[in-house]
Amino acid sequence: MSLPTGADASTVATSGDAAATAAISLRGLRKQFGDVAAVDGVDLDIADGEFFSMLGPSGSGKTTVLRLIAGFETATAGTVWLGGTDVTRAAPFERDVHTVFQDYALFPHMSVLDNVAYGLRVRGIGRKDRRGRAEQALDTVRLGQLGGRRPHQLSGGQRQRVALARAIVLEPRVLLLDEPLGALDLKLREQMQVELKQLQRDLGITFVFVTHDQEEALTLSDRIAVFDAGRIQQLGTPREIYETPGSAYVAGFVGTTNLFDAATSQRLLGVRAEHAVRPERLRITPTSAEPTTADEIRLDAVVVETIYLGTGNRVHLRTDDGLELVALEQYTGSLDSAAHRGDAVTVRFARADVVPLAAAP
Template identity: 70%
Template sequence: MSVQQAEQAGTTASGSPAIVLRGLVKRFGPVTAVDGVDLEIADGEFFSMLGPSGSGKTTVLRLIAGFEQPTDGTVQLGTTDVTGKAPFERDVNTVFQDYALFPHMNVLDNVAYGLRVRGVGRRERRARARDALATVQLEHLGDRRPSQLSGGQRQRVALARAIVVEPSVLLLDEPLGALDLKLREQMQVELKQLQRELGITFVFVTHDQEEALTLSDRIAVFHEGRIVQLGTPRDIYEQPGSTYVASFVGTSNLFAPEQARDLLGVDGAHALRPEKVSLVDASGWNAAEPVRVADGVVEARGVIAETIYLGSANRVLVDLAAGPRLVVVEQSAGALARDEHRGDHVVARFALRDLVPVT
């Protein structure tokens, strides 16, 4: 991504960016973990860095926090270059996946610890710690020890400890990874609400695509130390720019250039989201005609290879007579009404306008 693209993508109504990364490189011996990242994150933005393990996202977070120094490039917070500064000299705070709460301190003292290190008087720091706990709805648990809290409560305490010092940027390193699914979904909503209330910049690292889509104003998708796509959740999902993004963020049916040309009559590789495909009965279909394209609609005959019940939806795998396998996601009610089974002959139908060109 070029510097100009990063500048354009980071422009918001709030004006100047909270974070500016220029030519950021980090090498560990022969391994390049971050490979020339240019990025602007707007003030007050909920920004997510999404990618698999080893993609460079956590290293970028550590470079912003000051836990690592770049091999090349600069880190700027607001208008200040902080590239060579220590973590305590940067106006940021970090929430880790393991929360790192002090087991020998009660909740209130855990939250107040950062203020204590900064030399804030006892009365003021305890008052501010109580306010921070109230923000995360835990003011009634100040006297408990971390071991007496649930996972979700410990996560809230870690958030309160991070925000009590009023950083301009809050860095979150997969903070929901240790929670079970239901609690994780609940905390996603609470995190977003908290960020809106505080109005500070959140930078969130995750490998969970749904989490990034749920929480973010914008997402940077990382691959092999680089940002391969930057945009809003809708942009990333609806308009993936590459086969990598199309397959990593959600599920996509990918048509290689030859398949797209022979089956669909379009040039270049294309992606198709499974919810864009519908299934209809194949009775009366000409068996000698595997694919039909007319009036912007593709109809392809196939056989159901598998039906996977997901609760609110069914994932149906269809082996097309023309060759490739399609993944189709349907609402459960519609699929069950047709009583589809493995081996049934069906016709997969989708619009050409729902195909997305990818590289």
């Protein structure tokens, strides 16, 4: 489903045809826990073969939506469709989905191969067939030589791949992933991100990925739904979400940004509405540098702090009238920042790089 940037997906009407052809369709989905609406009227279509991420902080509703799709929770209202079939009241084992959890949930007393083959055994698949399919699944995640080991003999990344193999051996139409990389260290998590994306492309099945990590969602996804308070605040491609956030919430949650309230926007832009500009769009120059052009905004500021990031420097600034800004200096061959704490500088950015923000739905 294609939405206007910044649109509230829970209020967008969708056709019955979309529900019939999508891998997953949610209509008016709601889940109430006592007085709390954990999911508050979500409409959403996820296409076949799409890598789709649900991004948001703890308590935003993303994991509850995943559990509603899987059948681990029962909807208070609304419907869940899988491949054109209404499965709202179907049991988890009646749905053509499989879930990979953050804790892997491997059987410690079984070999890796037996862990992968377990779901096939439950389905009554013959010993020879399930062994062959399990070995093929392990080969797919590049663990074919480790089938005889026990889970405690594997690294965290290897155990995660075993959990993936156990899921894909069942050949589900949809694979649900509930923060599966959250327990891994940074280097291993980055490696697994690449492997997960390649695996999804090779298999061609729909991945629905839940995460609170913005960079992870931007790296992996074909599309992202940003959640807050049980609703989708914005739905779009990673580029749309990052470059044209639809609200102050999305702009502030996905990456770092400079937010201008209505009064600041009126002073800088002549428009009384909220706006945002990303730190990498800001350029720091000495106060005696080139004059301001008609299509850019110039602010005099003082450098509050400079933080070395390896790939560049993050510079915190304060303008003469107290506006706090963050700029990102990209690495250009010198390890030293052009701006040092206490320096008087000029901050410049193009008017075209300032994004208007809609009120949060």
